[in-house]
Structure formats: C-alpha cells, structure tokens
Amino acid sequence: MAKNHGGITHAPGALPIIGHLLPLLRDPLHFLSTLPAYGDLVQIRLGPQTAVVVCRPELVQQVLLNDRIYDKGGPIIERVGNALGDGIASCPHSAHRRQRRSLQPAFSRTCLREYATIMTGRIDALTTGWSDGQTVEVGAQMYGLASDTIARTLFTAEAAAPAVEAVTASLPDIFRGIYQQAVLPPLLRRLPLPPNVRYERARNRAWAAVSKTISSYRQDGGPHGDVLSMLLKTQDDAGEPLSDAEIHAQIMTLLVAGIDTTAVALTWAVHLLCQYPDVQERLRIETTEVLGTRTATWEDLPRLDLARRVITETLRLYPPGWIFTRTTSAEARLADAVIPPDTTLVYSPYLIHRDPRFNARPDVFDPDRWLPEREHTRGTLIPFGGGARKCLGDNYAMTLATLALSTIVAQWRLSHGGLPIPAVEPRMTLAPHKVQVRVESLESEPLADSIRQ
Ligand code: HEM
Numbered sequence: 001m002a003k004n005h006g007g008i009t010h011a012p013g014a015l016p017i018i019g020h021l022l023p024l025l026r027d028p029l030h031f032l033s034t035l036p037a038y039g040d041l042v043q044i045r046l047g048p049q050t051a052v053v054v055c056r057p058e059l060v061q062q063v064l065l066n067d068r069i070y071d072k073g074g075p076i077i078e079r080v081g082n083a084l085g086d087g088i089a090s091c092p093h094s095a096h097r098r099q100r101r102s103l104q105p106a107f108s109r110t111c112l113r114e115y116a117t118i119m120t121g122r123i124d125a126l127t128t129g130w131s132d133g134q135t136v137e138v139g140a141q142m143y144g145l146a147s148d149t150i151a152r153t154l155f156t157a158e159a160a161a162p163a164v165e166a167v168t169a170s171l172p173d174i175f176r177g178i179y180q181q182a183v184l185p186p187l188l189r190r191l192p193l194p195p196n197v198r199y200e201r202a203r204n205r206a207w208a209a210v211s212k213t214i215s216s217y218r219q220d221g222g223p224h225g226d227v228l229s230m231l232l233k234t235q236d237d238a239g240e241p242l243s244d245a246e247i248h249a250q251i252m253t254l255l256v257a258g259i260d261t262t263a264v265a266l267t268w269a270v271h272l273l274c275q276y277p278d279v280q281e282r283l284r285i286e287t288t289e290v291l292g293t294r295t296a297t298w299e300d301l302p303r304l305d306l307a308r309r310v311i312t313e314t315l316r317l318y319p320p321g322w323i324f325t326r327t328t329s330a331e332a333r334l335a336d337a338v339i340p341p342d343t344t345l346v347y348s349p350y351l352i353h354r355d356p357r358f359n360a361r362p363d364v365f366d367p368d369r370w371l372p373e374r375e376h377t378r379g380t381l382i383p384f385g386g387g388a389r390k391c392l393g394d395n396y397a398m399t400l401a402t403l404a405l406s407t408i409v410a411q412w413r414l415s416h417g418g419l420p421i422p423a424v425e426p427r428m429t430l431a432p433h434k435v436q437v438r439v440e441s442l443e444s445e446p447l448a449d450s451i452r453q
C-alpha cells in the first residue's frame with residue numbers, strides 16, 4: 001500500500017535493507033512507469049538512500065527552471081564528476097554560469113555550420129563503406145560516426161589523431177564504469193574487480209590522451225578552428241584564462257555527454273525505420289527530392305522536415321538520457337510538498353514521454369505528432385532536459401542525426417530482414433541491445449512510382 005507523507009507518496013514494495021533496488025536493477029523502465037499511479041511525487045528507496053521521483057511535466061519544469069535550489073547532485077553526478085573532473089555537466093550551480101559562458105560560443109550557429117562540414121565528411125565515409133546486401137551492426141556504426149565526428153569537432157589538428165583514437169576506444173568502458181560505479185555500494189567500487197579495473201584503465205588512458213593534446217596545442221600555439229582552440233583562448237569574467245584542469249574537464253565532459261547519446265539516438269532511429277517501413281518510404285521521398293543520392297549538408301537542413309520529426313519522435317520514444325538527478329540545496333516547495341534540503345530528486349524523460357496522460361498513444365512511433373499544426377503541451381518533450389542545465393549540444397546532435405539519417409535513407413533501404421528485434425538496455429543511456437540491419441543499395445534502383453507521387 002502506498003503511503004502519503006505531506007504530498008510525497010512512498011512507493012510500495014520496498015524490501016528491508018535493499019528497498020526498491022531489485023526492480024530498479026531488473027527492469028528500471030517498467031518500475032519507473034508504475035510510479036505515477038501512486039502520485040506526482042513518489043519516494044523510492046535504494047538501500048539506505050531515498051529519492052523522490054517527479055512524475056508530472058509541470059513539476060519537472062519547476063525543478064529544471066530553478067537550478068539554484070534543485071542543484072546537480074546524486075550518485076550518478078558524483079560518479080560523473082569523479083570520472084571527468086568537475087566539468088559543466090556535473091558542477092554545482094555556483095560554478096555553472098561561468099562554465100556555460102565559456103563553452104556556449106563553441107556551440108553557436110556559426111560554429112555549427114563549420115562542424116556540419118566535418119559531419120558531412122564522416123557520414124560520407126560511413127555510408128560509402130557499406131555494400132549492397134550487407135548486414136550492419138548499427139550500434140557500432142553509429143558509435144563510430146558519433147565518436148569520430150565529435151572528437152574531430154573538439155580537436156582537428158593532425159597532432160591530436162592519437163588522442164582521438166585513444167579516447168574513442170576508451171569511452172565504452174568509461175560509460176559502463178560510470179553507471180556501474182553509481183549503482184555499486186562504495187565498498188565494492190574500490191575493490192580490484194575486473195569491471196573496476198577496466199574502468200580505471202580506460203579513464204586513465206583517455207585522461208592522459210586529452211592532457212597530452214592540451215599540452216601540444218599550448219606548445220604549437222594554434223588556433224586550429226576547433227573547440228579546444230576556442231577554450232584555450234577563452235577568458236572568464238575576470239579576464240583570466242581557463243586552467244588546464246578546467247579545459248580537460250570540459251573536453252572529457254563533451255566527449256562523454258555527446259557521443260553515446262547521439263549514437264544511441266541514431267541507432268534507435270534506424271531501428272524504428274525498419275519497424276515502420278511506411279515511414280521509411282515517406283522519408284525516402286523527402287530525402288530523394290532534396291538530396292538525390294548525395295550526402296546531406298548544412299544547406300539542406302531546412303528542407304529535411306520529416307527527417308527532423310523522425311529524430312524528435314525517436315528521442316521521445318527512446319530518450320538516450322532516461323534518468324537524471326538533482327539535490328535540493330535548501331528547503332523547497334513542490335506542488336503540496338515541502339522538500340527538505342539534501343533531498344535527491346529524480347526526473348526521467350522516459351517516464352514523462354511515455355505517460356498516456358500527456359502523450360496520446362505514447363508507445364506508437366508517429367513522427368507526425370510533431371507537425372507544427374498539432375497541439376503540444378509544454379514540458380512533455382524533454383529529451384534534452386531544460387532550464388539553465390539544458391543540453392549544450394542539442395542543436396549539434398539534431399544536426400548530426402538529421403544529416404546522417406537523411407543520407408542513409410536516400411542511399412540505402414533498411415530492414416531487419418528476419419534478424420532479431422533488439423531489447424532495450426538501460427545503462428547510462430537507453431541503448432538498444434545489438435541492432436542488426438540489412439542494407440540494400442538504392443543507387444541502381446529506379447525511383448518507385450509510389451515514391452514519385
Ligand atoms: C541526442 C543526443 C543528446 C541527448 C539526448 C542529450 C541529452 C542531454 C540532457 C537530458 C542533458 C541535461 C541533463 C540534466 O538535466 O541533468 C544534457 C546536458 C548536456 N549535454 Fe547533451 N545530449 C545529447 C547530445 C549532446 C552533444 C552532442 C553534446 C556536445 C557535444 C552534449 C553536451 C551536453 C552538455 C555539455 C550538457 C551539460 C549542460 C549544462 O549542465 O549546462 N550533449 N544532454
């Protein structure tokens with residue numbers, strides 16, 4: 001039986017000592033989706049720790065918009081800080097404005113336009129590497145695309161090539177490690193267990209590679225027209241340059257925040273297009289009209305409307321970042337509840353996106369729900385979070401995903417071809433387990449009548 005304590009309901013089913021740890025580890029998405037039935041603010045227990053899950057969009061918005069009271073905190077953020085240094089994604093409110101101001105210019109529209117050239121080059125290399133009738137492991141391919149593109153956006157200089165390689169090879173173990181370390185009790189984190197050793201080794205390798213690149217940029221004087229060069233030139237409000245440690249933390253943060261999320265989004269998008277061949281064909285009409293069979297560029301973006309809606313709908317169904325935490329820095333009032341200081345709050349884009357009270361037919365893939373003439377309730381689509389801590393790379397990710405998906409669909413027919421449908425695997429990101437897709441070249445295929453119409 002759920003109990004209500006001053007506006008916060010306690011989720012039923014907590015076991016002595018471990019609380020809700022079992023359902024949360026076994027099937028976290030199902031567990032989360034049971035919570036709104038108990039109230040808008042539902043307390044869960046993980047061993048000795050408790051957390052309040054926020055189950056209504058407008059309350060999530062209040063949390064996101066008041067980042068001074070609902071500050072970054074909680075077990076995942078602690079681990080992220082430990083793995084990456086106190087970069088923009090994990091630093092507290094008191095340090096955030098300064099960090100955001102130093103990074104924001106690197107994600108301006110003018111810069112994005114430059115980065116799109118790198119994106120187009122990498123997408124071209126990816127899709128021309130496929131052959132007719134081949135089965136591709138989409139997750140690995142999209143990871144390669146996202147890691148290569150983002151690493152080259154951060155550091156383009158030839159001297160950085162070994163770092164790009166070391167970092168992209170180390171990141172999968174770092175992602176896994178951060179998540180495992182966040183859910184493991186502190187004692188187990190320190191034991192030399194194989195996953196802990198793998199994580200430490202990967203983190204040290206990436207850490208050293210980024211340090212070496214910063215030193216070599218400082219020595220050669222640059223600039224190289226990339227994010228690292230920009231950070232080296234940046235001065236804070238007091239006119240002071242950023243320290244190596246600060247630059248290091250930001251570069252590691254951008255790599256970790258940007259790569260897996262974007263790769264996972266693209267992987268789900270390809271999977272959904274296989275599951276919904278009618279949407280794939282409609283998208284082919286659009287992309288063939290705009291691109292023919294060439295690779296998409298920045299200038300094409302305004303005409304790739306459906307592609308953008310497909311990505312948006314993918315992010316609604318499978319938001320790569322599916323769970324985030326905040327910690328109250330002071331007593332707060334949320335709905336009818338008084339929340340004491342140091343309370344951990346959880347918000348989950350997955351939970352909000354799949355709640356039938358806020359999104360009709362929430363489990364159906366329907367890109368047209370994002371047509372401008374359709375009505376949308378504010379706060380019900382939050383794949384990039386919101387408020388001052390909203391994703392810094394949202395436009396970067398949307399650009400890369402739109403260009404990549406459009407190019408793929410214009411050149412290749414995608415099908416699961418009898419291969420198993422992937423299961424969802426919630427880790428740091430909401431990744432599908434192994435998406436295998438058969439790709440058929442459209443190059444020699446005459447445009448079908450259905451597409452011409
Ligand atoms: C589809 C891809 C992506 C998704 C779904 C995504 C999602 C998110 C979300 C939900 C947050 C807010 C987390 C919170 O509220 O605690 C966030 C923050 C952030 N993201 Fe992304 N992200 C994506 C791609 C990227 C890319 C490509 C970059 C950069 C290269 C990036 C950089 C960041 C940074 C720096 C933050 C921290 C912002 C701050 O605290 O000021 N993300 N992202």
